[in-house]
Amino acid sequence: MLIFDRSRPGRAALAQLLPETAESPLIPGHLLRNTPPALPEVSELDAVRHYTRLSQQNYAIDTQFYPLGSCTMKYNPKACHDLASLPGFLDTHPLGLERAGQGTLACLYELQEMLREITGMAGVSLACAAGAQGEFAGVAMIRAYHLSRGDSARTEMLVPDAAHGTNPASATMGGFRVREIATDSDGNVDLAALDQAVGPQTAGIMLTNPSTLGVFDQHIQAIADVVHKAGGLLYYDGANLNAIAGKVRPGDMGFDVIHLNLHKTFSTPHGGGGPGAGPVGVDHKLLPFLPLPVIVADGARYRMLTESEQPQSIGHLVTFAGNVGVLLRAYIYIRMLGRAGLERVAEFSTLNANYLLRKLVENGFEPAFPQRRAAHEFIITLKRLAKERHVTALDFAKRLLDYGVHAPTVYFPLLIPECFLIEPTETESKETLDAFIQVMAAILQEAETEPDRVKSAPHSLPVRRLDEVRAARHPDLAYRSE
């Protein structure tokens, strides 16, 4: 039932209702609204019950195992949320940040410096509102760098075919032509294909390491050499930093520009699709181009760099200082983990992934790259099941929902047929992993013996398989009262 169906004319959540105020004579009549917006008229209890009930129709980290590859769905410590929500942080107006928000700025400055250390970059800006915006900022800095050297011929961005879909989209938004690079049979970037693709038109290459295939590209130094020799730059998509935090730094691998997804590695909540935060980092030669604001310490006082102090900056990407509330959560998280804790993130996410991969293989699942170790995630392929039993990865995923497990990623990487990109993260226990293995084995058995049961899943959720074709052909995107 929609909240609009609960609406009764004249009902209101009175706790909030201000006294009646007459229309102002100062606002000309022709600029006024004639009919009120169709918002619901409900009591506070109506609204609380309605939305609480809806919350219960969600899978979430707080209630379910969520092995959604590349999204790093790990536990979000409650202290991070609680402490970032202190009134002193929440009540500060963005225009009063330098004057009255020194406590916030101190945290942000220290976060900037810690991320610099973790990534091995020369400078960091916290401005970007999400990973994809970080990607755009990175691409824009690469463009600004080449143009600042009078090199306007670099019109192409190389993107491995395994890359996140946002990479080519961001490169296009940044004004580049995208050239895809193939992957070799080991899951690494195909060096021969790369050699063929680079040239004086190459602005850079965007990749993540470990890749979305769940493997660490062992040729990263060779890739860096080839691209750098051709005059291009290396862009690091930080979506998979969880796998290597404290072990190897993007800066040490030769990357010139990076972004981080704080809602992944640094455990800020995903919120049903945001807010995220996507800080960017650069090496020395790109420092002048960092997006604003960048926070600096003048003695004991913190302030933001002005445009005149950073005249070559690519500019501002959001209205104010970025997703400050998300940044505070990441700051608190890193302070609670410290150096040793951060390295443990990589160690235990990797241990969990490799254990899970091994056990799934023992139970009859086929790995996409049997010769490789898993980083913090890995791919199994269900192509045999699809061929022999007509049970697809999507069917299998839906059946997992019946068992109370959120499905792994099935919609990419596009180059592996019927793929399951699985990422357990470091915060899941061995018992959870073992239970998941049993569920996977049980569904595999079902797929062999009663495939229709799997193909018609889910059976136990609020709704069964939804008609997505109808949703797209006859878009119903808003409630209409008539």
Added chain:
Amino acid sequence: MPFIPHTEDDIREMLAALGTASIGVLFDEIPASLRCRPLDLPPALKEMEVARLMHARAGQNRPLLCFAGAGAYEHHVPAAVWAVAGRGEFYSAYTPYQAEASQGTLHVLYEYQSMMASLTALDVSNASLYDGATSLAEAVLMAVRTNRKSHSRRILMPKTVHPFYRRVVETIVGSQALELIELPYDLETGRIDPAALETHSGTDVAALVIPQINFFGVLEAVDELTDWAAANGAIAIALVNPMALAVLKPPGEWGREGADIACGDGQPLGIPLSGGGPYFGFMCCRKAHLHQLPGRLVGRTVDVDGKPGFTLTLQAREQHIRRGRATSNICTNQGLMVTAATIYMALLGPEGLRRVALQSHRNTVSLMQGLAGIEGVDRVFAGPFFHEAVIRTRRPAREIMDGLAERGILGGYELTREYPELGEAILVCVTETRTREDIESYLCEIASLLGHD
């Protein structure tokens, strides 16, 4: 180990299953030459230690009585909003890619889209962008994609649009060969200068941005501006404050045909100030332009039994399908903020929202009436204002702002840098959260700063 559940036994058994001696061995595919030294990070803090640190840091923030707006507004947020939006089932869920396991989030997003479409009087709404400035940048890009009649990539961008928004638009569309043409304002009224607009009549313009309320708090002549856009084959982009739309004419009803796209910042709808973010951007448009709308969309459909349900839809516009040819690169956006805004709008209803908007307006009128009686302060523009207005002071704006801050007041936003032609000007905002005493206190302190003790 914080947040890692493994016991010594677990680790032993897992390594045995893998046939490896230590966890370190699992990193043997990383070339040894790349391995880093131990990170130089502070040691771990226990929860009670980090709590003490963060309480101290929050305490270093000095609470100021807020009379600043300029794109971020202090409104009262009913406790129920975040008590429900903050539930782990909303807070710690991912993007609703598995629709059957995400009906809660999808249902909320559908209700949100319905509320925003009604508030703007347009057909459809997306399920959020990052913030107001990025929503305007995306609207500009969408307008260029949409406008088949125009061969130009020229956008008329009034100077009455928030200067922070304009600089973000420049950053984002900068590499796409668009031309942003600044449209001056009338110094008397604080509105887009109609004569300046007229000079573009008959030229090929892709879009006109129409801010309502504009950055000076002044109401623009939206009907005439929208009609001008229609007559000149330009897409009309409405940049609006969603709170004010409870009182002001919605973009879908502007002029003879209505605006084509509406966008703006959703922060006034239940989102805390939080030092500048996270907020959320919204965007609504006509059905005809649906396929050019960036960002996520939730649709209502049925399951195999015919039972109604919700799913992400028209994903072919998005980057995980279309990669380099997507309408935008936006992926993770501001889902939780939208959840909060939906609950906020449900709690206030049409009448509650109207009263918040009107009370903010009346409080601003009171402040302006009070300021009119103080020598050395003038209102700058003659046009009707909503809940913000520009004042000019005899003393430098910086000194007034510093003086007010010393007295515990955030006095507004200094306009001297972006609008030097206005002199010592400050943009002041009053919302429903300011009491009569607060307003008295502002008047009293500014009078004293101007030497009327």
